[in-house]
Amino acid sequence: MQYSKNFYQIRSNEIIFEAIKEExxxxxxxxxxxxxxxxxxxxxxxxxxxxxxIIGIGGSTLGTIxxxxxxxxxxxxxxTLHFFESTDPIDIKSKLAKLDLEDTHFIVISKSGTxxxxxxxxxxxxxxxxxxxxxxxxxxxxxxxxxxxxxxQSIKTFTIPKNVGGRFSVFSTVGLVPLSIIGVDIDxxxxxxxxxxxxxxxxxxxxxxxxxxxxxxVENKNRFNINILFSYSSALEGFxxxxxxxxxxxxxxxxxxxxxxxxxxxxxxxxxxxxxxxxLIVEGKRDKTVTFIKINNxxxxxxxxxxxxxxxxxxxxxxxxxxxxxxxxxxxATIQAIxxxxxxxxDVITIEKVxxxxxxxxxxxxxxxxxxxxxxxxxxxYDQPGVESGKIILKNKLxxxxx
Amino acid sequence: MQYSKNFYQIRSNEIIFEAIKEExxxxxxxxxxxxxxxxxxxxxxxxxxxxxxIIGIGGSTLGTIxxxxxxxxxxxxxxTLHFFESTDPIDIKSKLAKLDLEDTHFIVISKSGTxxxxxxxxxxxxxxxxxxxxxxxxxxxxxxxxxxxxxxQSIKTFTIPKNVGGRFSVFSTVGLVPLSIIGVDIDxxxxxxxxxxxxxxxxxxxxxxxxxxxxxxVENKNRFNINILFSYSSALEGFxxxxxxxxxxxxxxxxxxxxxxxxxxxxxxxxxxxxxxxxLIVEGKRDKTVTFIKINNxxxxxxxxxxxxxxxxxxxxxxxxxxxxxxxxxxxATIQAIxxxxxxxxDVITIEKVxxxxxxxxxxxxxxxxxxxxxxxxxxxYDQPGVESGKIILKNKLxxxxx
Numbered sequence: 129m130q131y132s133k134n135f136y137q138i139r140s141n142e143i144i145f146e147a148i149k150e151e152x153x154x155x156x157x158x159x160x161x162x163x164x165x166x167x168x169x170x171x172x173x174x175x176x177x178x179x180x181x182i183i184g185i186g187g188s189t190l191g192t193i194x195x196x197x198x199x200x201x202x203x204x205x206x207x208t209l210h211f212f213e214s215t216d217p218i219d220i221k222s223k224l225a226k227l228d229l230e231d232t233h234f235i236v237i238s239k240s241g242t243x244x245x246x247x248x249x250x251x252x253x254x255x256x257x258x259x260x261x262x263x264x265x266x267x268x269x270x271x272x273x274x275x276x277x278x279x280x281q282s283i284k285t286f287t288i289p290k291n292v293g294g295r296f297s298v299f300s301t302v303g304l305v306p307l308s309i310i311g312v313d314i315d316x317x318x319x320x321x322x323x324x325x326x327x328x329x330x331x332x333x334x335x336x337x338x339x340x341x342x343x344x345x346v347e348n349k350n351r352f353n354i355n356i357l358f359s360y361s362s363a364l365e366g367f368x369x370x371x372x373x374x375x376x377x378x379x380x381x382x383x384x385x386x387x388x389x390x391x392x393x394x395x396x397x398x399x400x401x402x403x404x405x406x407x408l409i410v411e412g413k414r415d416k417t418v419t420f421i422k423i424n425n426x427x428x429x430x431x432x433x434x435x436x437x438x439x440x441x442x443x444x445x446x447x448x449x450x451x452x453x454x455x456x457x458x459x460x461a462t463i464q465a466i467x468x469x470x471x472x473x474x475d476v477i478t479i480e481k482v483x484x485x486x487x488x489x490x491x492x493x494x495x496x497x498x499x500x501x502x503x504x505x506x507x508x509x510y511d512q513p514g515v516e517s518g519k520i521i522l523k524n525k526l527x528x529x530x531x
Numbered sequence: 532m533q534y535s536k537n538f539y540q541i542r543s544n545e546i547i548f549e550a551i552k553e554e555x556x557x558x559x560x561x562x563x564x565x566x567x568x569x570x571x572x573x574x575x576x577x578x579x580x581x582x583x584x585i586i587g588i589g590g591s592t593l594g595t596i597x598x599x600x601x602x603x604x605x606x607x608x609x610x611t612l613h614f615f616e617s618t619d620p621i622d623i624k625s626k627l628a629k630l631d632l633e634d635t636h637f638i639v640i641s642k643s644g645t646x647x648x649x650x651x652x653x654x655x656x657x658x659x660x661x662x663x664x665x666x667x668x669x670x671x672x673x674x675x676x677x678x679x680x681x682x683x684q685s686i687k688t689f690t691i692p693k694n695v696g697g698r699f700s701v702f703s704t705v706g707l708v709p710l711s712i713i714g715v716d717i718d719x720x721x722x723x724x725x726x727x728x729x730x731x732x733x734x735x736x737x738x739x740x741x742x743x744x745x746x747x748x749v750e751n752k753n754r755f756n757i758n759i760l761f762s763y764s765s766a767l768e769g770f771x772x773x774x775x776x777x778x779x780x781x782x783x784x785x786x787x788x789x790x791x792x793x794x795x796x797x798x799x800x801x802x803x804x805x806x807x808x809x810x811l812i813v814e815g816k817r818d819k820t821v822t823f824i825k826i827n828n829x830x831x832x833x834x835x836x837x838x839x840x841x842x843x844x845x846x847x848x849x850x851x852x853x854x855x856x857x858x859x860x861x862x863x864a865t866i867q868a869i870x871x872x873x874x875x876x877x878d879v880i881t882i883e884k885v886x887x888x889x890x891x892x893x894x895x896x897x898x899x900x901x902x903x904x905x906x907x908x909x910x911x912x913y914d915q916p917g918v919e920s921g922k923i924i925l926k927n928k929l930x931x932x933x934x
Binding site: 217220254281354389394397412433449454455465514526 | 588589590593604605616617618619620621622623624625645647648650651653654655657658676679680683684697756757763764765766772775776779780782783784785791792793795797800802803805806807808809810811812813814815816817818819829831833834835836838840841842843845846848849852853854855857858860861863864865867868871885915916917918920921922924925926928929930933
């Protein structure tokens with residue numbers, strides 16, 4: 129008797145753990161927390177220009193934006209990051225208006241080296257100001273056309289390893305070079321990622337959290353096909369966007385059984401989206417899980433004064449409260465309201481403080497979670513074959529001169 | 532024989548149309564395009580301060596943000612709108628840093644007049660600078676505590692009609708006052724809304740588009756529970772957020788059969804999200820509909836130069852292209868790639884030009900679409916009972932001094 133099958137079954141946590149251990153030998157992002165950052169830091173210290181314009185899109189920028197968004201409002205960086213991601217002319221013009229081109233250093237980031245948005249914008253900006261070895265850095269694969277070009281022009285290059293995918297590249301040169309240039313402590317950043325990595329591979333707390341969450345999401349993926357990240361701080365807006373790419377591109381795949389899989393990511397910001405999306409979570413169809421992220425300590429000295437407004441005695445309970453306490457209370461109240469529903473799966477991540485260490489922990493945790501879900505549903509977490517057809521259509525249209 | 536039922540059936544387009552006509556006699560947003568704007572324009576012209584700080588959240592700000600985001604990068608307004616929506620202390624501080632408080636006019640907007648975020652921020656800002664009739668406008672219901680307070684202080688007030696819900700209030704004083712102050716032509720804005728209204732109620736083109744789309748979405752709501760808006764311009768980011776509130780709060784409801792309904796809204800921006808979410812649409816589960824929005828004419832003079840980069844001969848086809856043409860080609864290529872899948876329902880809205888008229892048409896179209904879907908699924912489109920429990924929990928926590 130012979131037996132073969134083309135369906136898949138959810139495997140044990142132990143099998144997934146072993147598969148991830150095996151995968152970590154070939155998939156590059158796992159070991160990024162262990163890298164030597166000396167060259168990056170030395171180079172970063174040599175950049176004196178005030179405006180840093182990053183030309184890149186998707187995985188080349190989203191991780192950096194996530195960390196920059198998280199840290200920039202609580203830190204006084206002397207340099208400013210600008211992101212040229214879109215071919216939208218309105219966007220390009222409005223970003224240009226914020227730059228002093230003479231005092232701008234350009235970082236061109238493209239893993240493949242031929243990303244159409246990135247090369248178009250690079251060419252356009254090159255027509256406005258000379259971009260050469262004096263004001264440019266290139267980050268790409270070692271053998272890409274972009275790296276070749278930079279080498280010929282003696283422009284400094286950093287390499288993106290072949291086995292590190294764009295959406296898993298935040299802790300590679302892609303994120304570290306620009307962040308180090310503006311003054312983010314990239315060693316502390318990596319130490320946060322390393323702690324999560326160690327805890328996962330040593331089967332510590334992170335392993336328990338991640339493997340159970342991945343398993344739950346996979347077991348219930350047909351009931352709960354939407355995963356909401358409800359982040360209680362506008363500093364997490366960039367993180368939400370990074371999560372959406374990580375989740376969407378990694379998990380929206382055909383599995384080995386050729387069945388279309390998805391966990392659909394949605395990012396919300398509290399308390400603003402209490403006034404937008406919360407109604408849908410509470411009374412809408414039970415097709416959503418919710419992960420809350422809240423920040424415990426905002427370093428906050430903004431106090432709501434005790435001057436009760438004439439006629440507003442009812443609201444006296446907000447007097448003398450800090451906004452930090454108010455937003456925490458709002459997060460807790462919304463969490464409790466969702467938990468009271470009993471039929472909306474929900475978990476809570478608490479960040480102790482806004483700093484490099486904690487955002488890195490959060491991001492590395494989400495990368496591992498994504499890898500585990502991918503293993504459970506038996507897909508290739510690291511490719512994105514679905515975006516190729518659009519690229520081919522575009523190329524053919526443009527070659528024919530059709531819009 | 533007696534017969535009664537508690538289930539609902541999808542009714543005919545004609546019944547829905549008649550129900551909407553009936554509803555338009557009592558629901559206030561339908562007739563906003565017909566209002567007299569003289570008082571608003573006169574008052575707006577009297578405001579000379581440079582920074583306009585809007586204190587409000589949800590329906591009090593999202594519509595204004597949508598229109599401002601759409602227009603601001605293509606227009607040179609001499610005044611700047613700032614939105615204080617969140618109790619996030621990081622957000623409040625970073626927004627304050629952009630204001631010249633002495634040269635700021637404050638607009639406090641709250642329909643109920645007791646929105647906790649709005650009152651907290653208003654109180655806090657009042658501790659930094661005197662806010663009185665010389666630098667403040669209040670927009671609220673005529674008999675709210677906020678209007679009472681403003682009246683006592685001789686602060687200018689504008690009224691939000693009781694029968695205009697927050698998320699349907701963009702064409703009321705809520706949107707018109709701040710937009711008129713910075714120089715948006717609110718009469719052109721209203722003329723766009725009026726055109727859509729007339730076309731719908733005269734059973735013209737808008738009726739055909741809206742009623743068929745609403746019907747399709749309702750008939751297939753269990754298969755396609757996720758509705759994606761894929762907007763090809765960063766100028767539509769605010770519109771996406773407004774759509775998410777409109778859709779989420781209006782349609783996330785229990786229907787007359789007490790069954791939980793939802794159409795879950797997601798907003799994407801192209802081409803950036805081609806590098807984030809597109810993979811999920813193409814290879815993920817078929818639980819999504821996609822509406823593309825593209826802009827035909829960007830008033831664009833940014834041309835990708837013909838200086839072929841050494842080694843990039845392959846990409847010569849982008850030479851001499853304007854970014855306007857490139858982003859249009861990207862939108863068309865993505866649309867075709869999605870259409871080629873055959874099993875992802877998709878439609879395309881084309882905007883001729885970035886101006887007041889067109890954004891108003893788009894927004895009024897979406898309000899009517901939301902109302903029609905609400906009628907088809909037999910819910911109350913205009914309330915939001917699901918957000919009350921969290922508010923009560925918060926109030927009780929804060930009164931007890933618990934976070």
